[in-house]
Amino acid sequence: MVWLKSAVPFIGILLLFQRTTAQLIPQQYHLINVSLTWYEAQSFCRVKYTDLATVNNMDDKNKLVNTLGSNVTYCWIGLQKGITHRWMWSDGRGTAQFFPWASGEPDNSGGNEWCGQMFQNGGWNDGQCGGGSVFVCYELQQDGSQKYIYYTATNSWENSQEVCRGSHTDLAYVSTKAENSEIANGAGTFNTMWIGLFNDVWMWSDGSGTSFRYWLSGSPVSGDCASVAVSQQGRWIGADCNQKAVFACGGDLKLKRMVIRITIRFEVDLTNSIVRDTLLKKLDTSLRQKMTDFNLSWQSDQSGHVFQRQEQLEATKKPGC
Ligand SMILES: [Ca+2]
Secondary structure (H helix, E strand, O other), X not given: OOOOOOOOOEEEEEEEEEOOOOOOXXXXXXXXXXXXXXXXXXXXXXXXXXXXXXXXXXXXXXXXXXXXXXXXXXXXXXXXXXXEEEEEEOOOOEEOOOOOEOOOOOOOHHHOOOEEEEEOOOOEEEEOOOOOEEEEEEEEOOOXXXXXXXXXXXXXXXXXXXXXXXXXXXXXXXXOHHHHHHHHHOOOOOOEEEEEEEEEEEEEOOOOOOOOOOEOOOOOOOOOEEEEEOOOOOEEEEEOOOOOXXXXXXXXXXXXXXXXXXXXXXXXXXXXXXXXXXXXXXXXXXXXXXXXXXXXXXXXXXXXXOEEEHHHHHHHOOOOO
């Protein structure tokens, strides 16, 4: 290069990345041991991590409970009551897309039919979750297929879900006409049979569509925000969002990218990678006196140059910039 070892100012760009990129699957939970309202906790998590914790399945639930430890009583998670009722699946797969409702259903008779069941002919009905029905669980097989397990004792939807989650995968997930027929035909004689369909208005703070729920009993009767009751096997309860509790954030620490422009005025060979590395180490050491958890690197242009003469850089700037 023609501009080696010159006293003319050179400008280089440093890239500073605080923490590495977030990998959100599997979930990583962070207990924040400060009591805040649900809203304050949400703001904190959105700044520092991804959001308040989202729980996708039983594995996540167990991981979260382990993260909380035994000293925590109640802990906010990212579930909050919304306004839109929708039909979803117990196993966490989100909103239902396939609805072979029986004629006249769903009728939400009495205004409290929030759980899905099947009639003998395969048609679906919305029923009262506390009512008694036989139920069908499923087990996910290694080849991705589903094996159905039928229980002939009548139970509430919540208790049926408990049995299925305890011994199998979950209450049955039904997404096609063929699956629906297979379940109905394999069940023997019955009046109504619970499947994994349920209806609620709860939403995850991070916008996740997961429909996994782990309420202490049914759906909460009060409170618009969800809290983990650690002493109750980590089950969830509804609570007043303005109450203060510790909380769990989800996701890794956010990646923060900073661009630092530095000007070098002393005579060094800036095309020499050893010189640049030495300079980088000195800057790194200096910055670490004030902050931690970052990576520092030079930014090079398309030709691999890190430094440019100041006047060259200014000449390339567009007018008005
Ligand atoms: Ca009904």
